[in-house]
Amino acid sequence: MAKALSRPRRTQVVGDTPMELSVNGRPYKLYLDARVTLLDALRDHMGLTGTKKGCDQGACGACTVHVNGRRVLSCLTLAAQCDDQEVTTIEGLAGAEGPHPLQESFVRHDGFQCGFCTPGQIMSAVALIQEGRAGSDDDVREYMSGNLCRCGAYANIVAAIREVASADGASAGRTSADGASAGSASAARAPRGGTDASL
Amino acid sequence: MLPFDYARATDVDEAVNLLAADTNASYLAGGTTQLDLMKDGVLAPERLVDITRLPMRGITRDDDGLHVAALTTMEELAADSTVVEDFPLVRQALLLGASTQLRNMATIGGNLLQRARCRYFRDPGVAECNKREPGSGCAAVADSARMHAILGVSERCVALHASDLAVALVALDAVVHLQGMSGRRSVPLTQFYREARTSPDVENVLVHGELITGVTIPFLPATATSGYLKVRDRASYEFALASAAVALVTQDGTIGQARVALGGVGSKPWRSLEAEQVLTDAPANEETFREAAAAAVQGAWTLPGTAFKVELAQRTLVRALRNISGVAQ
Ligand SMILES: Cc1cc2nc3c(=O)[nH]c(=O)nc-3n(C[C@H](O)[C@H](O)[C@H](O)COP(=O)(O)OP(=O)(O)OC[C@H]3O[C@@H](n4cnc5c(N)ncnc54)[C@H](O)[C@@H]3O)c2cc1C
Ligand code: FES
Ligand code: FES
Numbered sequence: 396m397a398k399a400l401s402r403p404r405r406t407q408v409v410g411d412t413p414m415e416l417s418v419n420g421r422p423y424k425l426y427l428d429a430r431v432t433l434l435d436a437l438r439d440h441m442g443l444t445g446t447k448k449g450c451d452q453g454a455c456g457a458c459t460v461h462v463n464g465r466r467v468l469s470c471l472t473l474a475a476q477c478d479d480q481e482v483t484t485i486e487g488l489a490g491a492e493g494p495h496p497l498q499e500s501f502v503r504h505d506g507f508q509c510g511f512c513t514p515g516q517i518m519s520a521v522a523l524i525q526e527g528r529a530g531s532d533d534d535v536r537e538y539m540s541g542n543l544c545r546c547g548a549y550a551n552i553v554a555a556i557r558e559v560a561s562a563d564g565a566s567a568g569r570t571s572a573d574g575a576s577a578g579s580a581s582a583a584r585a586p587r588g589g590t591d592a593s594l
Numbered sequence: 595m596l597p598f599d600y601a602r603a604t605d606v607d608e609a610v611n612l613l614a615a616d617t618n619a620s621y622l623a624g625g626t627t628q629l630d631l632m633k634d635g636v637l638a639p640e641r642l643v644d645i646t647r648l649p650m651r652g653i654t655r656d657d658d659g660l661h662v663a664a665l666t667t668m669e670e671l672a673a674d675s676t677v678v679e680d681f682p683l684v685r686q687a688l689l690l691g692a693s694t695q696l697r698n699m700a701t702i703g704g705n706l707l708q709r710a711r712c713r714y715f716r717d718p719g720v721a722e723c724n725k726r727e728p729g730s731g732c733a734a735v736a737d738s739a740r741m742h743a744i745l746g747v748s749e750r751c752v753a754l755h756a757s758d759l760a761v762a763l764v765a766l767d768a769v770v771h772l773q774g775m776s777g778r779r780s781v782p783l784t785q786f787y788r789e790a791r792t793s794p795d796v797e798n799v800l801v802h803g804e805l806i807t808g809v810t811i812p813f814l815p816a817t818a819t820s821g822y823l824k825v826r827d828r829a830s831y832e833f834a835l836a837s838a839a840v841a842l843v844t845q846d847g848t849i850g851q852a853r854v855a856l857g858g859v860g861s862k863p864w865r866s867l868e869a870e871q872v873l874t875d876a877p878a879n880e881e882t883f884r885e886a887a888a889a890a891v892q893g894a895w896t897l898p899g900t901a902f903k904v905e906l907a908q909r910t911l912v913r914a915l916r917n918i919s920g921v922a923q
Contacts, residue, residue: 412600429600429642432629453630456695465669465698471629472699473622475600476644519695526694540830541693 407440414478418443419487427474434458436474437484445485445514449543456542459515460484466522485514488521496559497521504555508546516542520556529560595632599641603648606773606805612643613803614775621645621805623665624699626692627708635718636709636726646701650807653677659812664703664805668759669694671702680813683839686822687762693831703806706760706770706783707798710753711741711833724751724794732794738899741833743790744907746861747895751794753861755787756833761857762822764865765839768811774804783809787862791895797862815851818843823914824857825906834858836907838914844878856890859907866890869911878919880912887911 405421410428416436417423423441434451437443437460449457451470458469461483488495497517500506507513519542523529528538535553544552603609613619619641622628631637650663653674660676671677672688692700714720714733722731734742735749742752760783768783787798800806814820820841826832837857843850852873856864869890876882887908894904916923 429598430595452633453626453696456693459695466695467699468626468695471625473600473625473629473642473644475602476622476625476646478602522694528694537830538694541695 405441409440412475414475416474416477416480416482418482419484425474429473429475431474432470433460433462433472433474433477433482434469437469437482440474443484443486446518447511447514449512449515454543455512455515456519457512457515459518459542461518461522464522464525466519483518485518488517495521496562497524497555500555500559501552504551504558505548506552506555507544507548512542512544512546516544516552520552520559523556524560524563529556529563532557535560595629596635596638598632598639600644601641602644606648606650606807609643609645609648610774610803610805612641613805616641617802619643623701623704624667624696626696626700627704631709631716634716636716645805650703659810661808661810662702663808665701668692668697668700668702668705672697681762681766681811681820683762683765683820683822683841684759684811687758687824687837687839690822690824691758702759702809705757706763706786706806706809707800708757709797711756712739712753714739715753725753725790726795728795735897738897740899741835742897742900743861744859744894744896744900744903745856745864745891746789746791748791751790751861752895752897752900753790753794754858755797755860755862756858757863758822758824758834758837758857760787760863761837761855762839763809763811764863765820765841765853765855766811766814767853768809770806771808771810772800772804773807774801778807780810783863784865790861814841814853815843817845818851819918820853821914821918823910823917825910826858836903836910838907838911840911840914840918842873842878842915842919844919847878849873849876849878849882852886854886854890854911856907856911859891859894859903864890868892873915879921880916880923883912883915883921884908886915 406424408426412429413426415424437446447457449455453468453471459466460469463481497520523538528534535556620639622642622644650665652663654661655676668688672685677685715723715725720733722733724732732751734752743754764783769780771780818841822839824834824837826835834857839855841853852870854866854869869886872886872889891904891907
């Protein structure tokens with residue numbers, strides 16, 4: 396224990412799998428059991444309880460966070476897999492100027508009842524707008540379908556997201572619903588993926 | 595989840611060697627199947643070899659087709675410009691599956707190897723499951739489950755292969771590239787999967803430790819039209835009850851070439867050469883499509899709970915063919 400105490404402040408030793416994560420810009424050095432998911436690491440070992448555990452099985456979206464800027468499910472991600480990666484949680488959204496526009500918009504539109512799904516909804520919505528998929532109500536419904544709300548606040552959630560997306564002009568303009576309506580072969584040109592293939 | 599060792603492989607040889615050395619080890623890619631089943635207690639490897647840092651990411655194209663490295667995510671493949679332009683059925687199959695969060699995690703290699711969604715398979719509390727415990731029986735058959743397969747199944751197992759992508763890829767004659775202890779090989783995806791009828795517990799031709807390194811998707815003729823149609827219980831974020839991946843080359847109202855694969859109904863992604871045979875050299879009309887659909891579901895093995903899929907699969911296929919050929923109902 397004496398050794399552990401002499402480590403830097405945000406170090407936790409409860410297992411033997413080492414990992415260094417950057418969460419909301421702060422570095423964490425952890426030694427955890429290999430089984431610990433990113434969700435449990437955030438909640439139980441970093442004190443970041445904003446991210447919620449709904450199903451713990453990849454079905455509800457309550458645990459949505461960003462890893463390297465992409466929205467993912469922290470309940471099906473091992474913390475160890477995030478070694479050296481950048482994680483953003485709901486606690487990391489607000490800036491010096493105050494809450495994130497989506498946080499304000501959810502409040503203004505009553506985008507929740509119990510609020511349990513809300514951190515996941517907002518993290519998903521931030522990514523949705525960055526992906527350019529908030530151009531219509533239908534697109535928002537389709538590309539937010541991985542975030543369930545047991546209270547059924549969907550109509551207000553869509554309104555909250557659309558308001559911010561419209562104010563955000565450029566990224567809201569593109570529509571990408573083609574994949575959601577099978578049979579349509581046309582699509583907006585999307586950026587090509589990486590080219591460092593090795594087969 | 596039972597305890598396991600976590601190891602991160604940095605090159606392909608290291609990954610293959612780590613698995614070869616340990617029959618109780620598994621690969622970990624996006625984790626959306628692997629960790630899910632470990633939480634359920636269905637899988638309990640003693641070691642997970644994380645392959646997500648291997649240099650197996652990205653997409654290139656040449657005359658043979660599109661080469662997709664195994665760690666490319668579903669979202670990345672769907673956004674690729676060649677997929678957008680030339681493989682609408684692949685893009686649709688990808689974007690109609692799972693959710694954006696899952697598609698950002700899920701890899702193409704992992705997608706092809708996803709396990710059955712059968713709730714009896716996923717519940718170790720159920721004793722009878724020939725997929726988990728060969729010879730123990732099949733609780734799904736006794737319970738007459740609904741979300742199950744009707745092709746390539748028998749009373750031994752009715753589990754469904756739930757991948758949407760794999761259905762599009764068998765229609766396209768995609769080839770998977772493998773690397774194992776005894777070297778590299780390439781296998782047509784149509785010969786990669788095994789039917790539950792013959793071997794519920796052995797789902798494909800992979801041997802322990804063999805790594806999927808990538809997939810090659812050959813181009814369709816430039817004049818082909820193609821599409822993927824998925825029918826399900828809700829509009830989004832749900833597995834298929836029935837789906838169809840189709841491609842046609844039609845000239846002056848006559849079908850010259852056809853590709854047909856069905857999802858939501860097979861114990862493996864179901865290519866239907868029978869339907870293709872009916873379509874080829876036939877007039878592109880409703881009658882032909884219906885005849886092809888009837889051929890596609892021949893030999894279906896149903897339970898009271900899955901009997902509806904015989905009709906649903908046919909209607910799905912007919913509608914998919916109508917959509918891409920512009921033939922009115
Ligand atoms: C809620 C939910 C909804 C879903 N809906 C859909 C849907 O509608 N349509 C659909 O098609 N899919 C759906 N899926 C399944 C999802 O697409 C798969 O779980 C995913 O593609 C698996 O990829 P992965 O990278 O996460 O694989 P992992 O979970 O990491 O691995 C899966 C298996 O493959 C092995 N493996 C992985 N990569 C390799 C490799 N390169 N070589 C050898 N072995 C390897 C692993 O050892 C493991 O056994 C859904 C999943 C969830 C949880
Ligand atoms: S807690 Fe992760 S998806 Fe439900
Ligand atoms: S606000 Fe209660 S679950 Fe969404």
